[in-house]
Amino acid sequence: MTKPLSIRNITAHYGQTKVLEDLSLDIAEGELVSLLGASGCGKTTTLRLVAGFLQPTSGSITLGGKDLTKLPAHQRDIGLVFQNYALFPHLTVAENVGFGLKQRGISGDAKTKRVGAMLERVGLAHLAERLPGALSGGQKQRVALARALVIEPPLLMFDEPLSNLDAKLRVDMRVEIRQLQRANGTTSVYVTHDQEEAFSISDRVAIMHAGKIMQLDTPENLYQRPANAFVARFVGFENLVPMKVVARDGAKITAEAAGGVKLTLGLEHFGAIPDNFVLACRADGLAVTDNAAAEGIPATLGLRTYLGRAYQYQSETAAGMLVANGPLSKPLEPGSNAKLVPVPDQCTILAVE
Amino acid sequence: MPTKIHPALIGFTVLVFFFLVGPLVIVLGSALSDTTYLTFPPQGISLRWFQNIFEIDAFRRTILTSLQVAVISTFVALLIGIPASYAMSRYRIQLPGWLSTLFVLPVLVPELVLGFSLLKNLAFQFNAPIFLSLIIGHTILILPYVIRVISASLASFDFSIEEAAISLGSPPLKTFFTVLLPNVRSGVIAAFILAFITSVNDVSISIFLTGPGISTLPIQLLAHMEQFFDPTVASVSVLLMVLTVAVMAIVERTLGLTFLAK
Numbered sequence: 001m002t003k004p005l006s007i008r009n010i011t012a013h014y015g016q017t018k019v020l021e022d023l024s025l026d027i028a029e030g031e032l033v034s035l036l037g038a039s040g041c042g043k044t045t046t047l048r049l050v051a052g053f054l055q056p057t058s059g060s061i062t063l064g065g066k067d068l069t070k071l072p073a074h075q076r077d078i079g080l081v082f083q084n085y086a087l088f089p090h091l092t093v094a095e096n097v098g099f100g101l102k103q104r105g106i107s108g109d110a111k112t113k114r115v116g117a118m119l120e121r122v123g124l125a126h127l128a129e130r131l132p133g134a135l136s137g138g139q140k141q142r143v144a145l146a147r148a149l150v151i152e153p154p155l156l157m158f159d160e161p162l163s164n165l166d167a168k169l170r171v172d173m174r175v176e177i178r179q180l181q182r183a184n185g186t187t188s189v190y191v192t193h194d195q196e197e198a199f200s201i202s203d204r205v206a207i208m209h210a211g212k213i214m215q216l217d218t219p220e221n222l223y224q225r226p227a228n229a230f231v232a233r234f235v236g237f238e239n240l241v242p243m244k245v246v247a248r249d250g251a252k253i254t255a256e257a258a259g260g261v262k263l264t265l266g267l268e269h270f271g272a273i274p275d276n277f278v279l280a281c282r283a284d285g286l287a288v289t290d291n292a293a294a295e296g297i298p299a300t301l302g303l304r305t306y307l308g309r310a311y312q313y314q315s316e317t318a319a320g321m322l323v324a325n326g327p328l329s330k331p332l333e334p335g336s337n338a339k340l341v342p343v344p345d346q347c348t349i350l351a352v353e
Numbered sequence: 354m355p356t357k358i359h360p361a362l363i364g365f366t367v368l369v370f371f372f373l374v375g376p377l378v379i380v381l382g383s384a385l386s387d388t389t390y391l392t393f394p395p396q397g398i399s400l401r402w403f404q405n406i407f408e409i410d411a412f413r414r415t416i417l418t419s420l421q422v423a424v425i426s427t428f429v430a431l432l433i434g435i436p437a438s439y440a441m442s443r444y445r446i447q448l449p450g451w452l453s454t455l456f457v458l459p460v461l462v463p464e465l466v467l468g469f470s471l472l473k474n475l476a477f478q479f480n481a482p483i484f485l486s487l488i489i490g491h492t493i494l495i496l497p498y499v500i501r502v503i504s505a506s507l508a509s510f511d512f513s514i515e516e517a518a519i520s521l522g523s524p525p526l527k528t529f530f531t532v533l534l535p536n537v538r539s540g541v542i543a544a545f546i547l548a549f550i551t552s553v554n555d556v557s558i559s560i561f562l563t564g565p566g567i568s569t570l571p572i573q574l575l576a577h578m579e580q581f582f583d584p585t586v587a588s589v590s591v592l593l594m595v596l597t598v599a600v601m602a603i604v605e606r607t608l609g610l611t612f613l614a615k
């Protein structure tokens with residue numbers, strides 16, 4: 001029943017504004033891929049194009065080898081879960097869930113049985129005769145999920161399904177969504193602006209910006225090995241320092257940043273390092289120490305903030321303003337001199353763009 | 354502790370109530386008077402002025418005409434107004450801003466001007482039948498109300514509900530009837546009532562468009578008043594009120610209940 005989705009070279013416009021540019025995306029059978037990005041990045045547009053609510057300027061969309069590009073939305077057979085639930089206010093929970101079956105000519109006992117079984121699965125069998133107005137946010141989203149799943153679509157799409165729920169429920173619901181999706185093995189597209197949500201439930205995540213996919217990879221790879229500066233910043237590499245290799249010595253290199261700051265980096269961690277590169281470090285990746293003998297970036301400490309697990313310092317260096325973390329055991333005063341020592345686990349190497 | 358209401362507020366409320374209901378009571382009282390002239394309080398109680406309405410042929414005919422014109426023009430206005438309001442709400446971003454203003458423009462034009470220009474350009478120019486002219490005139494008159502009321506109820510409609518239905522396999526036109534209309538039911542009922550009442554009570558447009566043989570009830574009432582000053586005028590007014598309330602009740606019941614049962 002489930003099918004692979006293939007988006008090929010899609011370009012889309014709103015009036016004169018180009019919102020998607022030559023976007024391609026392949027999602028394997030049973031895979032859950034998230035589209036992640038800030039508002040206006042084109043993630044919802046991509047979903048609406050696949051759903052058939054928008055037409056691309058060029059490009060094609062195929063589902064299991066069937067071309068959807070020119071097919072009207074109501075013939076695409078895609079299960080959709082909306083941000084604001086979009087339940088039919090005038091129909092009961094059972095009628096909402098049964099709506100798609102009715103359109104498919106399934107009625108009577110067959111329909112009642114499938115709706116009942118589906119409501120059982122999302123734990124709402126006891127609310128079957130209620131109207132949506134009498135449900136809580138979490139219950140509404142479960143009904144929306146049941147309504148999309150009961151038609152056994154070859155493709156499921158979620159448009160920020162959890163953003164109207166409170167934090168605790170959001171975590172519970174995303175686990176539930178993932179379990180249902182896994183159990184059915186339905187190919188899924190999940191649109192969200194919440195990085196934690198995307199990383200926690202997806203097989204792969206596409207980070208989008210300005211109508212393009214910046215990187216499509218597993219959450220682990222995105223988090224540890226971002227492919228470019230945009231993705232690096234997005235996943236929390238706050239410090240990007242352009243550097244130039246000045247000496248190579250076996251397994252070590254020495255590189256220089258602006259302002260004459262020199263660092264020695266080991267190749268065993270970073271792999272091959274090109275002559276010109278950008279060193280990307282999380283705040284945890286630059287350890288603040290007042291040991292003047294340590295090898296690191298000399299800095300003058302600025303504002304100190306308390307993070308609970310560490311102190312964070314805005315640090316003035318010759319290579320610019322950097323954000324670095326220091327131990328709780330040794331708070332340092334603003335204005336004091338310190339060294340920022342790179343922690344290889346929390347740093348990565350990017351190509352110069 | 355119960356909320357203390359200021360005596361002045363109570364007094365004011367009572368005054369407003371009298372202001373609203375008083376004229377209706379006077380009209381009803383005059384209609385029941387057993388005299389041959391209009392008077393209040395009524396002297397003697399009689400239903401003969403109500404009976405008189407139906408004895409005068411012109412009243413019988415104009416009541417029928419008024420009802421026909423009101424029903425037909427209300428339906429025509431809904432037929433135009435519902436899709437227009439839908440398009441303006443659904444495609445608000447794509448459509449130019451002045452479009453919704455265009456549809457309520459007739460409200461801004463004095464009705465007398467509207468009536469006169471319809472007389473000149475419709476009745477004289479094209480020699481349109483009186484009944485047709487009345488339907489056209491009333492439709493133009495009530496269309497802005499229909500569009501305003503239905504647009505207001507569409508403003509709170511979440512169009513992703515419509516998309517949800519389409520994604521579940523319901524074709525767009527079917528979705529309009531099975532998902533959208535039931536959810537703006539109260540707006541449609543309100544528009545119907547408002548349009549119907551406006552049409553039945555209209556004088557300023559009808560006065561230009563009515564002619565030999567065909568007239569509406571308010572116009573006939575005017576004509577009658579010019580000749581006689583008997584309580585028939587009051588009893589016709591009461592009849593108009595009863596008619597209006599009856600239509601409101603019927604629409605509320607039928608439209609309301611059938612949609613609820615769905």
